[in-house]
Every structure is written in C-alpha cells, then in structure tokens.
Amino acid sequence: MEVNQELVQHLADLSHFALSAEESTRLVRDLGGIVEYISQLDELDTDGIEPTYQVFEMENIWRPDEILPQEADRAALLALTKETLNYQIKVPKVL
Amino acid sequence: MKIADQNTKAVDLVREALDKAHRFQDEYHVFTWINDDAIQAAEEIDARIARGEEVGRLAGVPYALKDNFLSPDGETTASAHILEGFASPVTATAVRRLESEGAIMIGRTNLDAFAHGSSTENSYFGPTKNSKDAQRVAGGSSGGSAVAVALGIVPFATGTDTGGSIRQPASFNGVYGLKPTYGTISRYGVVAMASSTDCVGFFANDPDDIDLLMSICAGQDSHDLTTLPDFYAETEVDDGPKRIGIIKDFDNDAVDPEIRSALKRQIEQLQANGHTIVELDMPALKYALAAYYIIVPAEISSNLSRHDGIRYGFRSEQSDNLGDLYCNTRDEGFMPENKRRIMIGNFVLSSGFYDAYYLKAAKARTLIINEYTKAFEQCDFILAPVSPNPAFELGSKVDDPVAMYLEDVMSVPLNLAGLPGLSIPVGQTASGLDLGLQLVGPRRSDRALLHFAKKLKEEA
Numbered sequence: 063m064e065v066n067q068e069l070v071q072h073l074a075d076l077s078h079f080a081l082s083a084e085e086s087t088r089l090v091r092d093l094g095g096i097v098e099y100i101s102q103l104d105e106l107d108t109d110g111i112e113p114t115y116q117v118f119e120m121e122n123i124w125r126p127d128e129i130l131p132q133e134a135d136r137a138a139l140l141a142l143t144k145e146t147l148n149y150q151i152k153v154p155k156v157l
Numbered sequence: 158m159k160i161a162d163q164n165t166k167a168v169d170l171v172r173e174a175l176d177k178a179h180r181f182q183d184e185y186h187v188f189t190w191i192n193d194d195a196i197q198a199a200e201e202i203d204a205r206i207a208r209g210e211e212v213g214r215l216a217g218v219p220y221a222l223k224d225n226f227l228s229p230d231g232e233t234t235a236s237a238h239i240l241e242g243f244a245s246p247v248t249a250t251a252v253r254r255l256e257s258e259g260a261i262m263i264g265r266t267n268l269d270a271f272a273h274g275s276s277t278e279n280s281y282f283g284p285t286k287n288s289k290d291a292q293r294v295a296g297g298s299s300g301g302s303a304v305a306v307a308l309g310i311v312p313f314a315t316g317t318d319t320g321g322s323i324r325q326p327a328s329f330n331g332v333y334g335l336k337p338t339y340g341t342i343s344r345y346g347v348v349a350m351a352s353s354t355d356c357v358g359f360f361a362n363d364p365d366d367i368d369l370l371m372s373i374c375a376g377q378d379s380h381d382l383t384t385l386p387d388f389y390a391e392t393e394v395d396d397g398p399k400r401i402g403i404i405k406d407f408d409n410d411a412v413d414p415e416i417r418s419a420l421k422r423q424i425e426q427l428q429a430n431g432h433t434i435v436e437l438d439m440p441a442l443k444y445a446l447a448a449y450y451i452i453v454p455a456e457i458s459s460n461l462s463r464h465d466g467i468r469y470g471f472r473s474e475q476s477d478n479l480g481d482l483y484c485n486t487r488d489e490g491f492m493p494e495n496k497r498r499i500m501i502g503n504f505v506l507s508s509g510f511y512d513a514y515y516l517k518a519a520k521a522r523t524l525i526i527n528e529y530t531k532a533f534e535q536c537d538f539i540l541a542p543v544s545p546n547p548a549f550e551l552g553s554k555v556d557d558p559v560a561m562y563l564e565d566v567m568s569v570p571l572n573l574a575g576l577p578g579l580s581i582p583v584g585q586t587a588s589g590l591d592l593g594l595q596l597v598g599p600r601r602s603d604r605a606l607l608h609f610a611k612k613l614k615e616e617a
Binding site for chain 2 (some may be wrong): 104153
C-alpha cells in the first residue's frame, strides 16, 4: 500500500486536520513507514480465526432510564467553554 | 512508605516532597504543575490525627499524579496543548479512592501528549529527563511519574499503561511499576487513549507499597462498566517454587547485550532458589507490535475525536466558520505523534482497508491471547525484558516513529491479552543506567506477581 499526498489529504479530512504543505510532505514519509511496518501482518495466517475486540467477555448492561445525580452540573460544565450565550455554547457560523 | 500518625506529621512529609519537587524541576522537568496548596491538605490531616479521627491507610502520604487523571486540583492537560486550560470539575475514581485514604497529590507529572509515546519527548511542555542521566529519556509515556519516584520526591505515583507506559519508564529509572489486569482499576476520569487496553497502575520503590495501593483502588465502579468485581483482596498467594517461562524469541541480537546478561543472571538466581525455568515457543508474539499499532491507533482516532475546541480546553482563534474551527484547533492543539496515530487509525478503519488491517489485527490478537493461554499451562509467570534497550539519548528517535515504536516490541503483547505485568529493577549497566525486567502472569494474578517480586527481592 503506497502512502501518497492524496491519501494523506483524505486522512487529514477524515481526522479534521488543517495540515500545512510541510506537514503533509512529512506525513507521506512517516505514515508510509508505519504502514509498511504494520503490513507485515500479511505474513500471519489468520484463516478461520475469530477476531478479538475486547479481552473479557462483556455484555451490554442496561439500567433503568432514570436521571442520576452528576458530579458536575450544567453551570460547571459551561464554565469550561470559551463563550456562552443564554446557557448555550456559542460557536462560529456553520457556513 | 511513611504514613502520618501521632509522631510523623503529614505537613513534614508533604513539605519535604514539595521541596524536592521544586529542587529537581529545572534539571529533570518531572511535573507539569506543582501543587503548593498540598500543605493545607496536610495540615487538615494533622488536625484530624490530633483530634483522634480515622484518617485512612495513606494518611498524609504525598504522591504524584500522571497528568491524564482528572481532578479539580490544577489543570488536566495530558501534556497536550489542546487540553490547556482544562480545569476538570470531575474527579477520577482512582484519585478519589487514594485521597479518601488520606493521600495528598503534590504535583501532576509530565507524559507524552495523550500518552502517545515511549520517551515523554512528545509532551507539549518538553521532555522529562532520565533520573540517572539527564542526557537520556525518562521513558514513557508515564516518564514524569517514574522519575518522581526514582528521585525520591514521592513514595508512589500513578500511571497508565496502554502498551508499556508504566513498565518501560519504571525499568528506565530503577523502580517497580505495575500494569494490572485489564479492568482491575476504574478508568473513570482518566483521559482515554485506547479503551480495549488502557489500564491504571502504579510506580513505587517497594512491591508492598503497590500491594497496598492495589487493595485500595481495585474493584468495580458504576462509572466504568469494564471494571471487574474485586478479585484482588481475595487472591491467595504462596511461597512455593514457581515455574518461570522464558520466551525464546525475545533473546535475540536486537536486544541490548546488558539486558540479555541481566535476564541470564536473573534466571540463574531463580534456579539457585529452587524455581524451574521453562522455555516458551510463542511465534505469534512477533506480530504483536504490528497488531498493536493498528488496534490502538484505531481506538485513538475514535477517542480523540471528542477534542474539537468547542466544550473545553484550547480553541483556535483563527477560524471564521465551524468547520475551520475544528480543523485549526485540532491541527494546532495536537502534537505530531497524536496526528500520526489519529490518521493511521482512520486509515485502518476506513472503507477498503478495514479487512486488511483492523480485522486482520483483531484476529492476530486472538492468536496472541491463545499463545499466552497455552504458555500459562506450562508456567506460573513469564520473565522477559521490558524493552530492547536501556534509556536512550534524548532526540535519538523522535524523527523516526517506527524506531520509537520498536522500543515497545516486548511490552505491548500482554496489553493485547489484558494480562498483568510488573517491571522489577535488576541492577544497572556498566555506565550506570537502570535495568528492569518484567514479570507477566495470567489474568487476575496481580497480587501473586507482587508477592513473587517481593520474594525475588529478598532472595537477591
């Protein structure tokens, strides 16, 4: 798998990064080296093997749909953001 | 460790720790923040002792907190620009448990930003230096915590270990470092990296101290549904001879000769004390690093998508619309290694590459787990190097991500299997750098590992 400028741009878009031209060039090299390394997994025979996504057999646990007391209230959480208006977080225009 | 009581003042313990923290900070850069208010907490403990109140098993003990644990004391930055200014209103369960026993946090320790790294050089605030040689790395990602204990600033420090981030810096600085069984300690309030491998653990100079910390912190938490019912307190330990597994493939030319000699010496000591050595053939382990650097970035790309500059932390000033705000904040706020991992994660999960990379790695993980299961039918514990090299020179690997990843080749396999691993100090190189080895056990053998390490210390 070749990592080129086009792939780096695609991954930057998926990752929400505004990369500079210099960073993109560097990432072609760095990501290329990493992809080459991880591609060695091709050698390993995994036919018929089930994948593992978590190490303990866990199942989803449901709880009653009740509001529980929270450590941080709305005011404490809103205090973390840069700008608020009428108890809402203010952000720049979408378009 | 010294606990405050009628004769030992918490204020004295905390003042001594703070003095050392300030004295070493310029040379070693251990902390992202030093908590001078800790003296007030110590005065409260002393007042409670004077009134005859119950003050807990860690009364007045100063400790260092890796700066990826949330608490209202100081900002939680994870050593990343994007979290600068984040004063958490939430307290991590591990912090709450330690402090409810009287422990007092004297500072937040430096790490590779978001715990992405093996040297603490990826910190936005600059690297932490090795405790034996300030021209060399502390190891990472919990480098600040390891050095805080090694320099004698605090008797214990917290860490997180996703792929070696406790064990490797412990071995680089001559202290004990435990990465517990996956799910032993709650991760509520810990900055997430890779949810299927992240673990909270500890650094200390003595296995008994870690045993006490584990008794306090292990157990279920309704805020973290991956936590296991508390098995720790009920684990039986014994002093009988053990079967110790040695992984044949880990003894190769890529491993530093002084680490290989240290392993050989340890094997001889084990045999002299009546333990049996078992050679293990584990051919899938050589693929663990490749599987790790697929699975972990995949989880990182998901966990770090929440950092967008909207709700907390740093926000770029450069943007006039929302899309640019996300992209500029993330570009300016993350370190280069954070970006590489997020992009690799998005690569291995993206349409067209998922089967070849992510699914393949998840299958490799099954093979690795199966090899460990088979190994523990033949032995009680595995003894292995933590990393192929002792502490390397600052700057020597920062421009080559794959060279840095290769330092993790012997520490990551057990994370993929959820096993506990304990780094134990085993002397020094000819030039005075610390050497460590890791003891690895089956799931839930954490207490037995610590007990065995204590026995090794006595037998040495």
